[in-house]
Amino acid sequence: MVPTGAYGTWPSPIDARVAATHDGRPDFVGVVGDEVWWTEPRPAEGGRRALVRRLPDGTEQPLLPAPWNVRSRVVEYGGQPWAGAVGAGGTGPLVVFSHFPDQRLYRYEPDGGSDPVPLTPLSGVGGGLRWVDPVIHPARGEVWCVLEEYTGPGPGDVRRVVAAVPLDGSAAEDRDAVRELTDDHHRFVTGPxxxxxxxxxxxxxxxxxxxxxxxxxxxxxxxxxxxxxxxxxxxxxxxxxxxxxxxxxxxxxxxxxxxxxxxxxxxxxxxxxxxxxxxxxxxxxxxxxxxxxxxKWFQPLDDGTIAVIHGKGATSLGILDPETGELVDAPGPWTEWAATLTGHGSRVIGVAASPRSGYEVVELDTSTGRTRVVGSAHDDSVDPAYYPEPQIRTFTGPDNREIHAHIYPPHNPDRIAPDDELPPYVVWAHGGPTGHVPLVLDLAIAYFTSRGIGVAEVNYGGSTGYGRSYRERLREQWGVVDVEDCAAVAEALAAEGTADPARLAIRGGSAGGWTAAASLAATDVYACGTLLYPVLDLTKWADETHDFESRYLESLIGPPEDVPGRYRERAPLAGVDRISAPFLLLQGLDDVICLPAQSERFLTAMAGRGIPHAYIAFEGEGHGFRRADTVTRALEAELSLYVQVFGITRHDVPPLELRK
CATH class of the missing domain: 2.20.25 (N-terminal domain of TfIIb)
Structure with missing residues (x-):
């Protein structure tokens, strides 16, 4: 007989370290010769991104050892950080990549026995020189890419152009050797x-x-x-x-x-x-x-068809015949395809995941219609019986608007809950806010559900995946529609008897951290909240954040010269007197998008109000945590918050001191 246990007290083999070491996903796939290459996370190696190759015999091996970190910082979120080619000189394939610490482009021949060689110079001005979306042109002896060049010390002192970098290394110490292919008439460009x-x-x-x-x-x-x-x-x-x-x-x-x-x-x-x-x-x-x-959401193929990623909410990989309009989807269990595709002959390679598997590199052979995993294969680190069983739900919000959400009830094969108890639930607000939560296995969610705490991921109005009109519900309504939609889902779960109305929490990172903090200030729905590297202050946003999002608020809030009051009134910083629920605030000290100064101003404003809270700052972390130790500590601290606030009895959680 399965023993009974109160929600939140269940033992689980999914500890925080397991979840942390499986954080992140493979990305930026490409084909070089007959090999498939991609980047993948290394949480246990300081959070670096490794470049991995799959040899024709199926063997996987990293191309570059630690500490090489294949990741661009262009617009801070980066993008395609590498390009590969064969027949570009040397005895084997050639790769050009962006190295995260110095942001220089490097040339490397993995079969040549030598170290990577820099192709671009360093600059001591502002954020320096950064590169992304490279394409190698062997016949020209160049790599074409996007150059982001800082012209002064401020985050807005920047220009972006399409540029050509010599492959012979002649620009490694000479900025003038970089050939600019476009002017800087436009603020932002993609690679040609x-x-x-x-x-x-x-x-x-x-x-x-x-x-x-x-x-x-x-x-x-x-x-x-x-x-x-x-x-x-x-x-x-x-x-x-x-x-x-x-x-x-x-x-x-x-x-x-x-x-x-x-x-x-x-x-x-x-x-x-x-x-x-x-x-x-x-x-x-x-x-x-x-x-x-x-x-990349589509990839033209040699036979004239087009591989496409498509769907409403969940996504599929399909092959489109542009002449007939026929669209045939690839078979398989995957419910989410990342925006990275490449093609090679009759093969299409992408990155996909499902509710029972993490992201893995998947190949579709269009000549046979068969799919198979060819890299970064999902490995069940624990018994999959402990994974949650998600529910795709549509709720009704204010003005009868529909709200899309994924509900993950508590689930553990070793415990059943008492008949007279309802489970606690945490509402997860995604970042962006122009973003989307996919229907995929996330061990951070399983960390909570396997312990008896439910999770509700909300694709609130403003999310992508449901058309432009759904996306634009948040226009000038950030801090209103997102807050209302998350609350509507939480209240509906309570009203239908799915969740305990007295034990609801909200959590989110970045823009989701804004929604979580704004929800604590604007509603009394939640007993507590977890704020990860959040947006908290709007009045200084344009001057403090990076260039890419420095004018984002003009669509989310409104033009500041027209609606200055909104910038003050909606910000969580201005609503600290309305926050009465305990919270946990987690911040990366190297964050250049949501600066630590925002969190510090928020904490200063909360001081002396008697609200229990905890603040943990992580050195060496930026916007989004990447290191295994950081993710582990953050998850354990979050669970400790819920244990204390929800009155859960368990003794295997590192204590989190809540100060007033």
């Missing part, structure tokens, strides 16, 4: 994609105050014989049309994903013709928010 004949280039651009999901333009230019871009012009997009990816089909047609019709949909522009939709009217997304430079 060359047409099959090499005569045209295409890229995306946008400007403040728009974010890339508000409005972008598709730029094209002619490429001269000596590699100069001429006649740059806008061919698609606009201030109210968000294009998130552009590339070329084998026949020279321009392909791009636009939300002009209310959903991100694939468009094709043949030479001399207007854009035409390829798979429209399905009320689902074929793209997403461009948080990183070089994300």
């Amino acid at each position: 994609r060359l047409s099959p004949d090499g005569r045209r280039a295409a890229w995306l651009a946008w400007d403040h105050p728009r974010m890339p999901w508000d409005g972008t333009v598709v730029m094209t230019a002619d490429v001269t014989a000596d590699g100069v871009l001429t006649g740059a012009r806008v061919v698609a997009g606009g201030p109210r049309e968000a294009v998130c990816q552009v590339d070329w089909a084998p026949d020279g047609s321009l392909l791009f994903v636009s939300d002009a019709g209310g959903w991100w949909e694939l468009q094709r522009m043949k030479p001399g013709a207007e854009p035409a939709g390829l798979c429209t009217g399905r009320a689902e997304e074929f793209g997403g928010p461009l948080w990183k430079v070089g994300l």
Whole structure:
């Protein structure tokens, strides 16, 4: 007989260390020769990103040992950090990559026996020189990419251009040897994609105050014989049309994903013709928010078909015939495909996950229709019987608006709960806020559900994956709609008898930390909250944060010159007198997006109010925790908060001191 145990007291094999060492996912897949390459996290190695290769015999091995860290800092969120090629000199493949600590581009021949060689110089001005979205052009002896160059000490003293870096290392100490392919007319650009004949280039651009999901333009230019871009012009997009990816089909047609019709949909522009939709009217997304430079939701294939990631909420990988409109999905259990794709002959490689498996590198053979895992395979570190069983739910919020959420009830095969007890629940608010929580296995969630604490992940109004109108519910309503939607889900779970109304909590990181803090100030729904590297103060946001999001609030809150009161009134910093619930605040001291100064001002304002709280700051961590020790301590501290506030009896949690 399975023993009875109160919610929150259940023993679990999923400890915080297990969850921490499985944090993160493989990303940025590519094919080099006959090998598949990708980056993957190394939480136990200081949180670095390793570059991994899969040899033709199936063997996986890292290309670069620690401490090499393949990760870009362009727009702080980075993007495609590496490019590979064969036949570019040497005896084997060549890789060009961005090394996180110094942000220089390096050239490396993994089979050559020598160390990586820098291709770009250092700069002592502001954030220096940074590079992302590289493409190697062996015949030209160059790598084309995005250059982010700081011109002064402030976060806004920056310019971005498309640039060509010599592969021979001549620019390693000479900034003038870097050839700029575009001017800096646009504030933000993506890397250029060359047409099959090499005569045209295409890229995306946008400007403040728009974010890339508000409005972008598709730029094209002619490429001269000596590699100069001429006649740059806008061919698609606009201030109210968000294009998130552009590339070329084998026949020279321009392909791009636009939300002009209310959903991100694939468009094709043949030479001399207007854009035409390829798979429209399905009320689902074929793209997403461009948080990183070089994300890919589609991949043109040699036979003229197109591999696409698509769906409403959950996503699938499909093969689209652009002539007939037929779309055939790949088989398999995966419910979420990351925005990274590559193709090689009849093969398509991406990164996917499911509610029973973490992200892994998956290959679809279009000639057979078969899929298989080819890298970073999911490994059950504990018995999967302890994984939660998610429920896809749609709730009704204010004004009868629908709210999408994933509900993870408490689950443990070794315990059942008393008949007269309802479980505690934690509402998770995702970051962004222009983001989305996927339906995938997350051991951080399982850490709580296996102990008897439920989790509700809310894709509140403003989330992606449900069309532009759903996404724009948050326009000038940040701190209102997100707070209301999270509360509506929590209250509905309590009203239907799923959750204990007296034991509800809210947690979130970054913009989700804002929602959590704003919820504690604006509602009495929650008994406590966990705030991870949150946004807390709006009045100094534009001056303190990084350039990419420095004008984001103009769409989320409104133009500051028009609605200055909103900036003061909605910020959690201004609502500390309304916060009466205990909270845990977790902050990375190297965070340049949500600065530690925001958390410190918040804590100063809370001082003397008698509200139990804890503050933990982590050296060496930025925006989002990457080190195993950090993630472990953060999870244990969060559980300790709930144990204390919810009145749970367990003695295996490191104590968290709540001060007043």
